[in-house]
Amino acid sequence: MNQQIGGKNNKKKPTMKDVANRSGVALSTVSHVINGTAPITEEVKRRVNQSIQELHYIPNALARRLRQDRTHMIGIIVPDISNEFYSKTASTIIRHFSNDGYTTVMVDTGYSLKRMQKNVDTLIEQRIDGLIVLGGGNDEHILNHAAETGVKVLLADRHYEDYPSVEFQYQEYMDQTICYLHEKRFRKIGYISESLDMVNLQERYDGFIQAMKKYHVRINPDWIITDRWLQLEKMDSGKVVMQELIQKLEGYDMPEIIIASSDMIAIGIMDALQENGYHVPEDVGVIGIDDIALARYCRPSLTTIRQDYEVFGRKCYATLKRYMEHNLRQKHYYIPGKLVIRNSIRKL
Known part of the structure; x- marks a missing residue:
């Protein structure tokens, strides 16, 4: 953790990452130079040691000593x-x-x-x-x-x-999914996800957008939702978010397919659709991601992207x-x- 050093300039204590950036090498290379845990060329050693001196970086000697015994x-x-x-x-x-x-x-x-x-x-x-x-x-x-x-x-x-x-391979399986839907002539496709703070969620979303563009499927912003509330209690929050979307669209211009970023959100979406008089999949189809055990046993059984x-x-x-x-x-x-x-x- 970077700690603040008191004083007039309130500078951050230099880290190993700072040394790596200044030396133009990987973080692991700096670690190997400091700990002597891998063969490193003399030129790279020189650059790393020079950066250590210039930044006044002090390695965590205690932590290194503790690391000697597994x-x-x-x-x-x-x-x-x-x-x-x-x-x-x-x-x-x-x-x-x-x-x-x-x-x-x-x-x-x-x-x-x-x-x-x-x-x-x-x-x-x-x-x-x-x-x-x-x-x-x-x-x-x-x-x-x-x-x-x-x-x-x-x-x-x-x-x-x-x-x-x-x-x-997020991009690959999103491409596979949109390709399948495109071949089946689905053209109105929505996407509901937790907020994109997590790297995997951002990459699933990016894969969805790239595939939609690749297969020339119109991206309707009304059918794309990212909401932090969906992180926890996913089935309940998925149901509420879908109910809000139904009310917003007032029954008009509903998507034919909704892809959810997780199976639990998808199951909540199906529940909201059915409670509001929509038939799944006749009116609106739903696809999840993960292939949890419940996906096989809910009604209708959930189409999903299996992550083994x-x-x-x-x-x-x-x-x-x-x-x-x-x-x-x-x-x-x-x-x-x-x-x-x-x-x-x-x-x-």
């Missing part, structure tokens, strides 16, 4: 443990690490950066070897702080700069373990999603 403990950060995708992914990660003798500590931030900062600080104090951050966004200062102390950080369902990451939490969690485990134990850092790994057609859209 604890076989990892932390997992989730934004919302009630979200089935996050909970099942975390469960998969925990199971694999437990089989290898690791202790795992999972914390739920409730989408709060303040809570995330406090929890990460606590995990660092407990000397975790690795940290998996599921989802999230606008938290770069927290990630950098953890990395500076020697914690191996893995980002899951998102990416950021030179941190290793495992994520889904077992494959995803296993890849997170393998990538972080390799990074912690052998310092082998795969930059980005992408997992494909799959459109699963069920009964919530018309079969034209």
